Amino acid sequence: MQPIPLTANQPADRFYAGGARIAAFRGPAGAPAAGDHVPEDWVGSVTPLFGETALGLTRLPEGPLLRDAVAADPVAWLGPAHVAAWGADVGVLVKLLDAGERLPVHAHPDVPFAAEHLGLAHGKTEAWIALTAAPVHLGFRRDVGTDELARWVAQQDTVAMLDAMHVLDLEPGDAVLVPAGTPHAIGAGALVVELQEPTDLSILVEWAGFAIDGAAAGHLGLGFATALAAVDRRGRSAAEVAALRGSRAGDTGDLLPDAAPFFRAERWRGAGEWDAGFAVAVVVAGSGALVAADGTRTPLSAGGTVLVPWSAGPLRLEATGSDLEVLRCRPPAGQQSQQGQQPDES
Known part of the structure; x- marks a missing residue:
């Protein structure tokens, strides 16, 4: 999927x-x-x-x-x-x-x-x-x-x-x-x-x-x-x-660590790599795409919401311009793997 x-x-x-x-x-x-x-x-x-x-x-x-x-x-x-x-x-x-x-x-x-x-x-x-x-x-x-x-x-x-x-x-x-x-x-x-x-x-x-x-x-x-x-x-x-x-507004990554037993909320800015996992993505600003391993692209634009099944596999978050901001809303961690990594901007 x-x-x-x-x-x-x-x-x-x-x-x-x-x-x-x-x-x-x-x-x-x-x-x-x-x-x-x-x-x-x-x-x-x-x-x-x-x-x-x-x-x-x-x-x-x-x-x-x-x-x-x-x-x-x-x-x-x-x-x-x-x-x-x-x-x-x-x-x-x-x-x-x-x-x-x-x-x-x-x-x-x-x-x-x-x-x-x-x-x-x-x-x-x-x-x-x-x-x-x-x-x-x-x-x-x-x-x-x-x-x-x-x-x-x-x-x-x-x-x-x-x-x-x-x-x-x-x-x-x-x-x-x-x-x-x-x-x-x-x-x-x-x-x-x-x-x-x-x-x-x-x-x-x-x-x-x-x-x-x-x-x-x-x-x-x-x-x-x-x-x-x-x-x-x-x-x-x-x-x-x-x-x-x-x-606060400038933070990225896990926004609410204390919520982990119930759900996870991550903020992503710019490009990044997502591990496989069920998620609801809300595009707050900018545009880009989620790119699957086979190259299939799901366009993203501000105001969009995207359902991500686990079987979509690992995805590359691609940004068009510098203002892409996406909230990745996920279930509690359970035994799932850790979240993907935002690239080091240094």
Whole structure:
């Protein structure tokens, strides 16, 4: 198999606004959806939206769902080492997310909570790689009591929620790890590449003013008495929150080493050599190509997304000009080989 360029995969009528920045980033070749409530592009997805059976899944250009293609031949897609470690579980979900308005305060369960209460192998640790500047609310500044959190939710006291949270100002190129359980709210104007565990599990702390019935849909069917136990109510220092920002705009290579048990995010600039392995590539800037051992070329251009199967083999990243920047989003390492090497620029 060769790398596969993907068009946009944007579930319609989401409960928060966005989509214009995805359209501008992708351009016409990405076939982005029209509308002002299509704020997410699920790239190379084998994960449906919570409560859905197919919505959110990526369909390959030749017709089948990616989920079905991987299940039919997991080694070809994921590689023997990955399959030995993780089976046919792809292990990562990648999105483009455009916050046309501030998202509501919410959190995601961790693996033990998801296993105990939902029978799932994954929670939802996530990470953001910022493509635009925007503020984000991230973590509590002080310890929040169980009853206090429940009262905020019941009364939809948005002022109290936001006042208790840190604000982190993201700049383009920043990479931020969001451990499962951490309350957060991405600010208006943010366009991010989001990596996450392959689930769609959100616990809403806030929903007032959004087009969603949070009282019914905000607790994963568990009831808030159970669901809110997944929220990390610990107070974090400003330094602890700042430390979640793993890399800045000038960094290349592994952007979030602490995310390795969940997924890997690499930034590549200019030419390089990629080892064989499943990946979702997002072209942030510039143009170039992925070149296979037999010389087959997959063109790359800014705003493009490319699905890379393991069986594509080692690939050469070729740059046209000096501004090529590619994010290579990968599953957890497991028993896979180490990442490829960026050429020494010295």
